[in-house]
Amino acid sequence: MFNIDGMSRQPVYEQIIQQLERLVLSGVMKPGEQIPSVRGLSVQLSINPNTIQKAYSELDRRGILCSVPGKGCFISDNAHILLAENRRKDLDKLEELARGIALAGIEKREAIDAVERAYQNPHAAEGNPGGGQTQAIEERRENG
Numbered sequence: 776m777f778n779i780d781g782m783s784r785q786p787v788y789e790q791i792i793q794q795l796e797r798l799v800l801s802g803v804m805k806p807g808e809q810i811p812s813v814r815g816l817s818v819q820l821s822i823n824p825n826t827i828q829k830a831y832s833e834l835d836r837r838g839i840l841c842s843v844p845g846k847g848c849f850i851s852d853n854a855h856i857l858l859a860e861n862r863r864k865d866l867d868k869l870e871e872l873a874r875g876i877a878l879a880g881i882e883k884r885e886a887i888d889a890v891e892r893a894y895q896n897p898h899a900a901e902g903n904p905g906g907g908q909t910q911a912i913e914e915r916r917e918n919g
Contacts, residue, residue: 776811779820787822791830799839799854800862801898806852810840 777794779787798804813831817824831848834840839854851857876886893899 777816777820779822788826788830788833791827792833795830795834796839796858799850800858802855804850806850806854808850809846810848810850812847 776798777791779790781787783790785793795804795810804810810831811819813824813827816827820827831840831842835842835848838851838857840848841851842848873886877883
């Protein structure tokens with residue numbers, strides 16, 4: 776389900792947050808769906824359970840997850856809406872990035888082509904152009 780890069784400069788808990796958000800936004804994980812337990816994911820990924828708990832707590836704080844005592848953590852009913860609203864705020868960053876690209880002399884058509892490619896393959900992750908994480912989860916679900 777998760778693919779942790781131990782060589783990344785990004786902390787592991789942030790990798791978990793980012794990947795879970797991507798799974799929700801892509802529709803692979805749906806509202807009400809239970810996520811792996813802290814202990815189970817800790818064993819699966821061979822990482823400290825406190826790291827996973829930190830990621831889950833942050834997602835709970837943001838309203839993406841909801842904890843049910845004695846049952847586990849679940850994707851909240853409005854997770855997709857909250858994440859989409861947060862991404863809308865990224866448009867300001869995109870505009871600033873476009874200004875820098877324009878100042879560097881990169882043609883507008885090149886920038887537009889890059890945005891169009893992103894829209895054609897929204898499941899592709901950085902460093903994972905085929906969106907293998909999403910594909911692996913879908914295969915796991917199909918195989919039971």
